[in-house]
Amino acid sequence: MKTLIKNAKVVTSDGLVDAAVLIEGSKIAAIDPAIQTQVDRSVDATGHYLLPGLIDDQVHFRDPGLTHKEDLAHASRACAKGGVTSFLEMPNTIPNATTQKLINDKLELASKTSLVNYGFYIGATPDNLDELKTAVRTPGIKIFIGSSTGDLLVDNQDTLERIFAETTLRICAHCEDEATVRANQEIFAGQTDIATHSKIRNHEAAVIATKRSIDLATRHNHPFHVLHVSTADEVELISTASNLITAEVCPHHLFFNVDDYDRLGSQIKMNPSIKTRHDNAALFKALLDGTIEVIATDHAPHTLEEKAKPYPECPSGLPAVENSLALMLNEVSKDRCTINQVASWMSTAPARVWDIKSKGRIEVGYDADLVLIDLELKQKIDNATQQTKCKWSPWHGTELTGWAIATWVMGRQVMKLEHGQYIFDETRMGSEILYEHS
Numbered sequence: 001m002k003t004l005i006k007n008a009k010v011v012t013s014d015g016l017v018d019a020a021v022l023i024e025g026s027k028i029a030a031i032d033p034a035i036q037t038q039v040d041r042s043v044d045a046t047g048h049y050l051l052p053g054l055i056d057d058q059v060h061f062r063d064p065g066l067t068h069k070e071d072l073a074h075a076s077r078a079c080a081k082g083g084v085t086s087f088l089e090m091p092n093t094i095p096n097a098t099t100q101k102l103i104n105d106k107l108e109l110a111s112k113t114s115l116v117n118y119g120f121y122i123g124a125t126p127d128n129l130d131e132l133k134t135a136v137r138t139p140g141i142k143i144f145i146g147s148s149t150g151d152l153l154v155d156n157q158d159t160l161e162r163i164f165a166e167t168t169l170r171i172c173a174h175c176e177d178e179a180t181v182r183a184n185q186e187i188f189a190g191q192t193d194i195a196t197h198s199k200i201r202n203h204e205a206a207v208i209a210t211k212r213s214i215d216l217a218t219r220h221n222h223p224f225h226v227l228h229v230s231t232a233d234e235v236e237l238i239s240t241a242s243n244l245i246t247a248e249v250c251p252h253h254l255f256f257n258v259d260d261y262d263r264l265g266s267q268i269k270m271n272p273s274i275k276t277r278h279d280n281a282a283l284f285k286a287l288l289d290g291t292i293e294v295i296a297t298d299h300a301p302h303t304l305e306e307k308a309k310p311y312p313e314c315p316s317g318l319p320a321v322e323n324s325l326a327l328m329l330n331e332v333s334k335d336r337c338t339i340n341q342v343a344s345w346m347s348t349a350p351a352r353v354w355d356i357k358s359k360g361r362i363e364v365g366y367d368a369d370l371v372l373i374d375l376e377l378k379q380k381i382d383n384a385t386q387q388t389k390c391k392w393s394p395w396h397g398t399e400l401t402g403w404a405i406a407t408w409v410m411g412r413q414v415m416k417l418e419h420g421q422y423i424f425d426e427t428r429m430g431s432e433i434l435y436e437h438s
């Protein structure tokens with residue numbers, strides 16, 4: 001099968017190029033304004049931008065075990081809608097993905113149900129070091145150094161020292177200091193105001209755990225990725241750390257702050273908690289100056305019924321995978337960043353951090369994971385049209401400028417937006433993500 005995407009503004013690592021992109025099978029075969037060849041399909045992309053498909057390196061898709069909240073079929077359709085062609089999923093499913101066998105099971109499940117490309121982290125526990133040492137077909141190791149949804153906490157210093165000393169895969173961690181969180185829970189016991197969440201999971205909790213993790217990684221010379229950075233102070237720590245340390249930020253930490261609790265209540269209850277307007281600004285600046293390289297969503301769906309429980313019982317987490325690209329393109333429309341920076345933060349950088357083969361760039365020989373953008377299209381996020389199984393978004397009612405209008409996964413078009421309707425082709429599934437390290 002040959003497809004020609006003509007007259008696109010192609011976002012390459014060398015800048016914007018007016019060109020046609022030829023797809024042959026699952027690969028990009030040529031990038032040239034004057035391609036003359038017989039094709040099966042031709043798409044006129046005049047006026048639109050072609051980006052490398054997004055790689056979201058932090059999602060919770062709840063499959064298996066919590067499929068009343070989300071499952072791979074819904075979540076991967078949400079990905080296709082949002083221009084996310086590959087995802088890396090966290091291990092706090094049920095059972096927790098903490099062995100090679102359970103990683104293999106998830107890969108097998110995804111091969112039958114995921115419309116986009118898939119990869120799964122192996123989760124650390126206090127006693128699965130041997131599994132972590134030999135794991136393959138996985139981007140890396142996830143450690144919950146602070147507890148969040150699920151029971152994957154690893155807080156013991158000796159255990160952490162051994163994981164950093166004896167494994168080789170890149171480690172990523174949820175950094176909120178457990179002792180600080182527990183002490184704050186005592187102090188604020190009995191409070192039912194949702195804003196208490198940001199007082200319990202406060203700046204100090206995030207900074208202590210990030211500092212501890214960077215210290216472990218630096219002493220053991222181990223590649224380490226700080227997940228969902230939420231404070232200006234962590235940015236300071238990361239900016240002076242060695243280049244073994246990479247970091248990411250999520251849209252909710254860029255765009256929500258404690259002033260939004262009055263309006264959105266528990267919908268924005270997240271771990272790490274949302275912080276202040278000052279932190280929003282520092283996180284955006286860290287993207288612009290390169291201190292933070294990656295944007296991921298931490299897509300963490302819970303049903304609206306679960307979220308409506310009173311604080312503190314309401315669970316932490318919000319869905320975002322189908323809107324993250326539009327949220328960032330909206331910043332392009334406001335001249336806060338460029339479309340090339342968005343491609344770098346959401347595709348090229350995660351491919352580099354996680355050693356992903358042949359993705360993250362529009363280059364000849366790379367996988368044809370592509371997303372076509374209409375930078376002028378204005379649409380409102382609407383709960384009724386969300387593809388995620390939990391069917392809500394904390395950005396419901398927000399109008400954004402700049403949306404994905406077509407998505408290709410391994411050369412196959414899986415989504416097109418036509419006359420305001422999203423149309424999906426679910427006749428074939430995505431592929432297992434391959435890594436340079438295994």
Ligand code: DOR
Binds near residue numbers: 149272
């Ligand atoms: O708020 C969160 N919810 N943060 C996480 O890190 C996990 C997530 C979940 O799985 O619900």
